[in-house]
Amino acid sequence: MSVAHSGSADARRSGQFVGVIFVFIVLLVIAAVIGHLTLPGLAPVWHFLGAHPILNALVKAVVYVSFIALLVLFLIWWERKFAGWLQARLGPKHVGPQGMLQTLADALKLITKEDITPAVADRPLFYLAPFVVFVPTVLTFMVLPLGPHWIAQDLNVALLYVIAISSMTATGIMAAGWGSNNKYSLLGGVRAVAQLLSYEVPMVMAVLSVVTFVGGLSMRHIIDYQAQNGWLILKWPLIPAFLIFLIAALAELNRTPFDLPEAESELVSGFHTEYSGMRFAFFFLAEFANNFFSAGFAVALFFGGYLGPILPGIVWFILKTFVLITLMMWIRWTVPRLRIDQMMGLCWKLLVPLSLVVFILAAAWASR
Amino acid sequence: MAGLLTIFVFTLVGAAFVAVNLLIARFLRPSVPTTEKETTYECGPLPFGDAWRQFNMHYYLIGLLFVIFDVEAVFLYPWALAFKQTGAYAVAEMIIFIGLLAVGWAYAWRRGALEWQ
Amino acid sequence: MQAAFFGVIAFLSILSAILMVMNRNPVRSALFLVANFALLAVLYLTLAAQFIAAVEIIVYAGAIMVLFLFVLMLLSLGASHALRERGGLQPLVAIILGLIFLASLSAAGAIGTLGPGQATPQWVKNGGTVKAIGTALFDPRLPWLFPFEVTSILLLVAVVGAIVLAKRRV
Numbered sequence: 001m002s003v004a005h006s007g008s009a010d011a012r013r014s015g016q017f018v019g020v021i022f023v024f025i026v027l028l029v030i031a032a033v034i035g036h037l038t039l040p041g042l043a044p045v046w047h048f049l050g051a052h053p054i055l056n057a058l059v060k061a062v063v064y065v066s067f068i069a070l071l072v073l074f075l076i077w078w079e080r081k082f083a084g085w086l087q088a089r090l091g092p093k094h095v096g097p098q099g100m101l102q103t104l105a106d107a108l109k110l111i112t113k114e115d116i117t118p119a120v121a122d123r124p125l126f127y128l129a130p131f132v133v134f135v136p137t138v139l140t141f142m143v144l145p146l147g148p149h150w151i152a153q154d155l156n157v158a159l160l161y162v163i164a165i166s167s168m169t170a171t172g173i174m175a176a177g178w179g180s181n182n183k184y185s186l187l188g189g190v191r192a193v194a195q196l197l198s199y200e201v202p203m204v205m206a207v208l209s210v211v212t213f214v215g216g217l218s219m220r221h222i223i224d225y226q227a228q229n230g231w232l233i234l235k236w237p238l239i240p241a242f243l244i245f246l247i248a249a250l251a252e253l254n255r256t257p258f259d260l261p262e263a264e265s266e267l268v269s270g271f272h273t274e275y276s277g278m279r280f281a282f283f284f285l286a287e288f289a290n291n292f293f294s295a296g297f298a299v300a301l302f303f304g305g306y307l308g309p310i311l312p313g314i315v316w317f318i319l320k321t322f323v324l325i326t327l328m329m330w331i332r333w334t335v336p337r338l339r340i341d342q343m344m345g346l347c348w349k350l351l352v353p354l355s356l357v358v359f360i361l362a363a364a365w366a367s368r
Numbered sequence: 369m370a371g372l373l374t375i376f377v378f379t380l381v382g383a384a385f386v387a388v389n390l391l392i393a394r395f396l397r398p399s400v401p402t403t404e405k406e407t408t409y410e411c412g413p414l415p416f417g418d419a420w421r422q423f424n425m426h427y428y429l430i431g432l433l434f435v436i437f438d439v440e441a442v443f444l445y446p447w448a449l450a451f452k453q454t455g456a457y458a459v460a461e462m463i464i465f466i467g468l469l470a471v472g473w474a475y476a477w478r479r480g481a482l483e484w485q
Numbered sequence: 486m487q488a489a490f491f492g493v494i495a496f497l498s499i500l501s502a503i504l505m506v507m508n509r510n511p512v513r514s515a516l517f518l519v520a521n522f523a524l525l526a527v528l529y530l531t532l533a534a535q536f537i538a539a540v541e542i543i544v545y546a547g548a549i550m551v552l553f554l555f556v557l558m559l560l561s562l563g564a565s566h567a568l569r570e571r572g573g574l575q576p577l578v579a580i581i582l583g584l585i586f587l588a589s590l591s592a593a594g595a596i597g598t599l600g601p602g603q604a605t606p607q608w609v610k611n612g613g614t615v616k617a618i619g620t621a622l623f624d625p626r627l628p629w630l631f632p633f634e635v636t637s638i639l640l641l642v643a644v645v646g647a648i649v650l651a652k653r654r655v
Binding site for chain 2: 527530531536540543544547548549551552555556558559615616618619620622623624625630633634636637638640641643644645647648651652
């Protein structure tokens with residue numbers, strides 16, 4: 001690239017930067033408006049929908065699933081944009097403002113793609129896998145506190161529930177890997193599951209360190225504790241707990257530097273190698289939705305969730321979550337992939353003992 | 369049990385979302401299956417045999433270690449909620465519990481079970 | 486309403502258990518096993534035993550099931566040469582033992598050993614929470630600390646045993 005060219009490219013990038021910031025502000029304003037949707041005129045509607053428990057749950061579920069779909073469209077765009085900047089490119093820019101509708105175009109393309117099932121596949125398992133991967137994702141969003149009045153259903157065992165539900169994903173990945181009857185798929189699936197399991201241990205210990213402070217397992221408990229005592233990240237034993245959580249979350253999400261299950265240079269694309277069209281899209285959708293959930297969960301656990309001055313809670317929550325997601329993307333586009341022995345060694349030789357020590361420290365600190 | 373109801377409804381709606389999208393795609397997409405298309409991908413050459421063959425021993429060891437640490441974590445949940453009330457005795461018990469597990473972990477390391485071959 | 490709900494869940498869980506046993510393909514069997522665990526967890530939830538329900542999913546559906554799958558892969562029990570046990574005796578013994586179990590259960594129900602005991606609805610509602618289990622399990626005045634410690638030795642033995650077996654022939 002010549003010097004003269006790079007100058008103009010820099011100018012274009014900074015122009016883009018302003019444009020993207022503008023898009024962000026618009027989206028946050030929309031979120032703020034939605035956060036204040038308790039308009040007086042709509043009260044009878046909410047009352048009617050809230051009155052019947054099944055209808056109420058149904059409305060919430062539909063809202064949340066649509067929210068997840070829109071969110072992922074946005075997240076994929078942002079990931080591509082951010083990756084573009086990190087690599088001195090422009091990223092998507094042609095479809096829609098700042099290329100925002102690029103993902104929508106991609107989704108439309110995916111829906112018109114032929115759906116190919118390998119002749120040798122185990123069909124029931126092959127067809128079942130996208131459901132088993134996507135449904136737990138929707139279920140985890142159920143307890144995510146988006147704002148003071150924006151939590152679909154708080155459970156008094158919400159943390160246990162999240163750990164339990166997210167461990168179901170392993171089954172879906174296994175079904176996909178096995179059902180495809182492809183050596184790359186199966187190897188990718190087995191690797192993904194081994195990685196999920198291994199990193200679940202330090203992740204659970206990090207969550208438990210938080211529990212020792214809060215003394216409760218519901219989301220409301222955690223947020224209330226932080227409303228009174230400040231963000232949990234400010235308690236010093238929880239700083240290593242957060243770092244362990246972040247590393248474990250990156251590994252559970254199969255993101256670089258832990259993307260061994262879908263290492264393109266070794267395994268083609270891992271457990272979803274044989275999937276095409278919409279079936280593939282659901283694995284992708286679940287992956288990005290899980291990314292948002294992990295970041296949002298970390299925000300709720302360590303960074304005060306939706307707490308914050310002046311702005312509505314949902315705006316604070318989304319802002320914090322996006323900062324964390326962007327950090328995860330930054331790591332993804334900076335650090336090279338680990339080898340499988342390094343990945344397993346990091347977990348079992350460093351993170352597991354460290355997380356046990358952190359847990360004991362946190363318990364000692366919390367019981368003072 | 370409002371929680372259980374919501375879980376059910378979310379499960380159904382999530383599954384319905386996948387199903388409806390796949391159904392819509394069914395009407396929009398072409399379907400021209402050929403033998404070549406339906407072979408599994410093995411970087412070009414025709415695949416030999418199926419994928420369901422013997423796997424590395426090590427996955428089994430990882431699975432077993434995970435089960436053990438998972439059971440340990442399950443005991444830690446009630447402990448983390450109760451240790452402020454049950455007092456120092458329970459804290460000592462849990463430290464012994466974790467210590468014994470650490471012995472097992474150290475043994476696993478010594479015998480090379482944490483090494484990936 | 487509640488009885489109908491219980492009936493549906495109980496029927497589905499028995500159905501998934503039967504499908505799990507009858508299935509030739511080991512991975513499909515494992516998935517039916519997961520379905521069975523999930524349905525059992527629902528039954529626990531209806532009994533207000535939230536902790537046990539979560540543990541059912543975390544330990545059994547999440548961990549043990551994956552361990553089963555890894556063992557299946559280790560033993561290379563693919564669909565092409567699926568498990569085919571033609572042991573004439575095994576189903577018979579299983580049926581007889583099952584009938585004995587059913588008979589002893591119904592006998593216990595008739596005598597009243599399985600009755601509610603001192604459990605009131607209030608007691609059941611509060612007894613299954615994670616905190617209640619924690620305070621009961623770790624209370625030094627109650628006799629459950631010793632079994633808890635023994636569990637840690639059991640886990641230690643499990644680690645050592647697994648490694649000894651795995652390392653013997655690699």
